[in-house]
Amino acid sequence: MPIYEYRCSDCKNKVSVFFRTLSAVDHSAARCPICGGKNLTRLVSRVRALRSEESRLDNLADESALAGLDENDPKSMGRWMRKMAAEAGEEVPPEFNEVVGRLESGENPESIEKSMPDLAEAAGGAEDLDV
Numbered sequence: 001m002p003i004y005e006y007r008c009s010d011c012k013n014k015v016s017v018f019f020r021t022l023s024a025v026d027h028s029a030a031r032c033p034i035c036g037g038k039n040l041t042r043l044v045s046r047v048r049a050l051r052s053e054e055s056r057l058d059n060l061a062d063e064s065a066l067a068g069l070d071e072n073d074p075k076s077m078g079r080w081m082r083k084m085a086a087e088a089g090e091e092v093p094p095e096f097n098e099v100v101g102r103l104e105s106g107e108n109p110e111s112i113e114k115s116m117p118d119l120a121e122a123a124g125g126a127e128d129l130d131v
Helices: 053-061 074-088 094-104 109-115 118-122
Strands: 003-008 014-018 040-042
Touching: 053 074, 074 094, 094 109
Parallel strands: none
Antiparallel strands: 003 014, 003 040
16 A cells, blocks of 8 residues: 655645555645645655564663753753654654754743643643653
8 A cells, every 4th residue: 555745735734645556646636634735745755664662662761862862952852852753653743743843943841831731731731741
């Protein structure tokens, strides 16, 4: 089953579009699964290696993953969060990418939390979100 990634110019999301067979692939007919937009730009997909969940968890638990992490530096935290998300191999919500992008640009975690109050609720009602 072919899967292609696109950037939707209408909603600005990176999306995956599935086709049943290679012969069914029609990039001009692809639609954004989020907003239904037709204005898609095909992206070069990342190569992914299949790994066991155990292997991913071992890498996440490795203390060397914390090398270079400065919890007082938003840019460092953002880079670390992006690295851990990539290591987990799971799709992340758009809010995660927004928070990480803002951290990587040097924004203070407290100001991000204040401007995105729904994040604390989504995190289980935590009063302070440890970003």
